[in-house]
Amino acid sequence: MMDSKMDMEIDDAPKPEGEQDMGKPIVLILVGAPGSGKSTFCDNVMRSSSRPWVRICQDTINNGKAGTKPQCLKSAASALKEGKSVFIDRCNLEREQRAEFVKLGGPAQVDVHSVVLDLPAQLCISRSVKRTRHEGNLQGGRAAAVVNKMLQKKELPKLNEGFSRIVFCQNESDVQAAVATYAALGPLDTLPSGCFGEKKQDTKVQLGIMKFLKKTEVPKDAASGVNGGQESVCPQISKENRPCSKEAEDVSVVSASCGKEVKESEDNILTLAFPSISTADFQFNNEKASDIIVEKVDEFVGKLENARLVLVDLSNGSKILSLVKAKAAQKNIDPKKFFTFVGDITRLYSRGGLRCNVIANAANWRLKPGGGGVNASIFSAAGPALEVATKERAKSLLPGRAVVVPLPMDSPLYSREGVSHVIHVLGPNMNPQRPNCLNNDYSKGSEILQQAYTSLFDGFASIVRDQPKLPDKNPEKLKSGRSDLRDWSHTSLSNHLQNGERKDKRDDDSVTERSKKCKGSQGEIDADFNGSSSKRGKVSRDPNNIDGSTSNSWGSWAQALYKMAMHPERHKDELLEISDDVVVLNDLYAKAQKHLLVLARHEGLDSLADVHEEHLELLMTMHTVGKKWAEKFLPEDSSLVFRLGYHSVIIKELGNFNKSQMPNLDGLGQIAGSSCGYGHIGNRVPSMRQLHLHVISQDFNSSHLKNKKHWNSFNTAFFRDSVEVIEELRNHGKVTVKEESYLSTELRCHRCKSAHPNIPRLKSHISKCRAPFPPTLLEKGCLVIAPPDKQGDP
């Protein structure tokens, strides 16, 4: 379960049954050369810790003498069973040496940590030399060779070995800090997951050895380092300076092996971090979801080369994480290709030390920020750039689908975390409080969740496949390495869209065109827009005069409204009224003699679909303002009758969806819900931005009213009366929006309800029809009319 805490802090560990008072034991695997201070570390922690610790030391396990690895394992296992935490005090420099100790962690009952005492080789050697001299076993020079040899084989631990936490210590103060952290850990405490103190370049050890052994000059190349990766152990040694003594051969071996090490470095592995889909807010059953995750992961890891998947959850006590971890272990899924990770998905690198190129978002169908949980967190961490980039790719998402969005380089997620793509995924919903609830229909739900993971992993696979060259994942270096990635993302656009959101060619082209146009002239666009103070008509007709970077062409109108709502001061000439909550303006293409818009000024309130309980007051304000303006016109022309209301969300259809195959349903939730069954349905895109209340006179006497859609958007259930919307919001906390099919229904007079074959005939009729308005409108107070005694007055 996702909890609401967004930072990785010390969380309460889950309390397994029967262990009410016990926290999670820790297996702390120390990694370090002889003389690096492993035993001292353990002693220092144990001296002041309130948590029961046992030190498993291979050198002394056999009644004070050196023992075997199985002895250590056995001893560690029995200590863990008693609920004690253990130190594995042996060098553990190689992955293989650590592997069996890592397994002590089991599926989830024990946290496996590593503290790496990666101190200068010189220091380790000098300590070892002193010690071996004391013991009389080794000559000083031989001790140095042993340490050096061990360090050659050193493989720094990585999270995917099964560690939940790794702390790298490069100097004494790092070590002291790590001691303090573990010493302060009470029996019930847990520590945040991730890699800490990792160093970018690892040339010091070898340089230290060189200095120590040969006192050679350090080549300049080596000092600057060549690889930015976390394990680039590759000092360049020129021929002139290459050591030639026997002891120094070891160093050149290290150098020779560098190429291979770098190639296999985890930095070159593309990583997808994904949250569990649908199990948080959408309340999908954890057991079922974990089965699906493991099944899908198992299916995909086989296909992935040089890539891996990481399931991330925020909470240390994550049920879904434990379930998946256990089931993945049962299925023998390669832990290098898939593992679980506790942390904030928006801070995996900066706080968790885990580099992920791609993160998945448990999105909502509108692909908008908000809603809490992972979605809110990712949109917030990525900044507005993600919203913009997302809009360029898709406007909405169907359950079971995913859409790949390349993250612009100005996004903090890109620059700070090294995330190049976000894949939005929409899973099935089992929460009756959320749209498209499947009412516990797990056969359908499971099918959709499987589709969701397939779409997600396919999306990731397309990124892996299409990536010609890995971007430099060192966030500090990202900016310079971005151009190739951008080029790549364009060429593979269609490929990505196939994973769930298909746009037709026209739209694709227009998007591409637009972004091209905008790149070169962003400054001009803004200047033009801001400068043309009272030319909204021009602005609205020419998409490039709006904000090209954030909209596609037909979305410009919506963008213009949004801009007015956000910056009314720039549009004073066009606005009738400006207040904190709303602005009022004449509709540019008025569909009646009087047609005003009352625009909400709240950010994130794009349409009726975004309206929730907390907006009740705002909607009431909008109504009051709209009514006030209607009443203002009545004395001038008492024959006017006004109606106040909202359009339901207009959805632009881009795919090969055939309306006749779609049941005529009320409520957008049902549309989306039913549409999962229609695989052929294309992309459906809301066409407006910024909630606005129409205040429109009922004469509909306007040359701008030209087609069926115009008429029906004001004269069918597609038009939601303000009073009813408010009532519904008050009673149900949300507003249902009506199906778009109303827009193509037959043309009927809004007064006498007579049908008419076309717009001209209808308009001719309504200009003469004086039938009273339908009683329901009158009764519900949907109309603003002059007082009876004034009616008919000029």
Place this chain on the structure above:
DNA sequence: GTTCTAGAAC
């Protein structure tokens, strides 16, 4: 959101 226009409807 509107404009443009091919082709259906009359």
Place this chain on the structure above:
DNA sequence: GTTCTAGAAC
């Protein structure tokens, strides 16, 4: 031939 609509284009 003219009117009107629907859908592409913007």
